[in-house]
Amino acid sequence: MTAVPSAANHAFAASLSAIDWTQPWFQPFAAAGAGLAAVVADGASLHACLNQLAAGSGLRNGRGLPLKFIAQEELPAGTAYEANIHATGAVPTRDNLHDFFNALIWLHFPQAKARLNAIQAEVIGRTGVQAGRGGVRDAATLFDENAILFLSADASLEAALREFAWQELFVRRRQDWGRQCTVVPFGHALLEKLVNPYKSVTAHAWPLALPPVSAARPAMLDDAVAASLQAAADAGRLRGGRSFAPLPVMGIPGWSDANADAAFYADVTVFRLGRRQESEA
Known part of the structure; x- marks a missing residue:
């Protein structure tokens, strides 16, 4: 039957x-x-x-x-x-x-x-x-569920990410995406959310000092991620959400047609000012 x-x-x-x-x-x-x-x-x-x-x-x-x-x-x-x-x-x-x-x-x-x-x-x-x-x-x-790998050998781009400098990261440095930085999703819950994406989807970014071309070399990138996780664990740097940099992924150039307009990033409910700036506001 x-x-x-x-x-x-x-x-x-x-x-x-x-x-x-x-x-x-x-x-x-x-x-x-x-x-x-x-x-x-x-x-x-x-x-x-x-x-x-x-x-x-x-x-x-x-x-x-x-x-x-x-x-x-x-x-x-x-x-x-x-x-x-x-x-x-x-x-x-x-x-x-x-x-x-x-x-x-x-x-x-x-x-x-x-x-x-x-x-x-x-x-x-x-x-x-x-x-x-x-x-x-x-x-x-958090890494397993919601991480996104941020690949860039340019320390200033990583600094912009960590400092919530969205205008710098997404507007002034827009042409550097794909050339000086890129991302690769890792978290499976993140991918599930992106089946039906919405503006406020925010990933836990894990910066790696690697050129964007690394995204096209899965085995090499896999080894680098594994090594970075072990190094972070050994150094005591795996400590909840503060181990990561928040990244509203629909702000990534090419991920949303709407973000071609710089006004897209003015929404502070999504593109937050950062803990220090919020406390001063």
């Missing part, structure tokens, strides 16, 4: 079909993502497809165990999600956009994802699962 697709299956297929892979924020992942989305939307098993891709790429977790994607129901009761991935290599994955994008980031940034997971698992192993994650786990979770 042929199985009848459930309403949930239809909803997941429809959400995958709604992804516009030509949008600039999806383009780093479009080659793998569009094909995967198409076959899954056509009825293929998400887990089977992911496991085939993971095995073909030799993906492993931080302990060197082969990475595999399992149904959420297979996560043992009482076992933390992050601890399970580190202990077994098995990533609990639901049929929804959130977990689809999480898996896609595992395929694109396997070293960085494994390093993030190892950092989280180390804290869980040392302190257990508590009501509050603590600074390190908070930072790791």
